[in-house]
Amino acid sequence: MDEARLTRLRDWLAAASGDASLRIEQAQKLSGGAIQQNWALDVETIAGAQRWVLRTDSAAVLAVSLPRTAEYALLKAAWDAGVTVPEPLFLCEDPGVTGAPFFIMRRVGGTALGPRVVKDAALGGGREQLARALGRELARIHRIRPPRPDLAFLGAPPADAGLAVIATLRGRLDAAGTPRPAIEWGLRAAERSAPPPVPPVLVHNDFRTGNLMLDASGVTGVLDWEFAAWGDGHADLGWLCAKCWRFGNVAQEAGGLGPRKALYAGYETESGATVDDARVRWWELMAHLRWAVIAADQAQRHLSGEERSLELALTGHIVPELEWEILFLSEGR
Structure with missing residues (x-):
């Protein structure tokens, strides 16, 4: 992720979280995700260090794949139903921030490979x-x-x-x-x-x-x-x-x-x-x-x-x- 997108992302996250002091310490693209992109974000907030994941579209998507706005709503419904999912945090529908709509969820430990x-x-x-x-x-x-x-x-x-x-x-x-x-x-x-x-x-x-x-x-x-x-x-x-x-x-x-x-x-x-x-x-x-x-x-x-x-x-x-x-x-x- 280039510097311009990182700056826009930081500003958006600061506004969404209500934390003007928020800083993105690191943004690293995760492996996998043939259909979607996942970025690991290490974020410093007023409440301390946070480990988040940004999920957004790849360059080309399958027609049967739901948009990120829908996936965020599903994640919220699953979270409320007691399903073990990463906690959904923020949704951005403005493609001008990173190039496509995205959502932020809490990063969980473990492995999926x-x-x-x-x-x-x-x-x-x-x-x-x-x-x-x-x-x-x-x-x-x-x-x-x-x-x-x-x-x-x-x-x-x-x-x-x-x-x-x-x-x-x-x-x-x-x-x-x-x-x-x-x-x-x-x-x-x-x-x-x-x-x-x-x-x-x-x-x-x-x-x-x-x-x-x-x-x-x-x-x-x-x-x-x-x-x-x-x-x-x-x-x-x-x-x-x-x-x-x-x-x-x-x-x-x-x-x-x-x-x-x-x-x-x-x-x-x-x-x-x-x-x-x-x-x-x-x-x-x-x-x-x-x-x-x-x-x-x-x-x-x-x-x-x-x-x-x-x-x-x-x-x-x-x-x-x-x-x-x-x-x-x-x-x-």
Whole structure:
């Protein structure tokens, strides 16, 4: 971040916080964030040193990604519902400050790096305890239900969340114009075997290893709310359990972090509802279909020249692996 933007940011934060003495000691771009940018801010205030994160858009964004104003509102709703999220602090809708709207949240400790966390069996108090904690977090998210005036930007819930996702993915494939027969096959298989709709809840839509800050004691923060929507809560369970988010630790079905049974147990204890395993398995197929379409879209961002990025380019190389899993999960449907 250049000096001019840092100066504008300091002035805005000073006004937003009511602290004219506020100083930004350091601003460092964090790794990751293929779709959004995150900046670690070390800030000196009248109350002492603060560790914050500024979250803003990358140069090119996915059409399905919510704007930062919406993500901030979701973070506030989750915070109020008792979900373990970084505390939301300030929202700036003026692109003139840093070049795009942004929000500030408190920085939390821990690590989220998928390949690292799946190798640490002691993380979060052990695999069973961590999986149960993840189930509890999802249950708290799913307590947020429509109608919610503060989340009006999410629109009306779909009549059938599963069929709505299938239609959306088909539309994106058609718009991309690249033949994807394995994905088309999987979408048809999912359509034939779709479970009946259930009452809608808030679905995080990206609750998976890599978006979960963890430390030795448990979950320190559920991150990245930009894909949230009204839908079937089983979609979040299926997304976390999808093989593509286990980072090689395939035996631990809950995101490579712990056993599926413990995840379900934590969810059921917190929610008082029984997890429908067959419905979760259907959403696992949908998870691979959705990630395959997103991965292809991200690769296209690089290929189109919109945002030249090695990370985006490499994402495109996982599509064949996802297609293989789609064919496997579609068998018999």
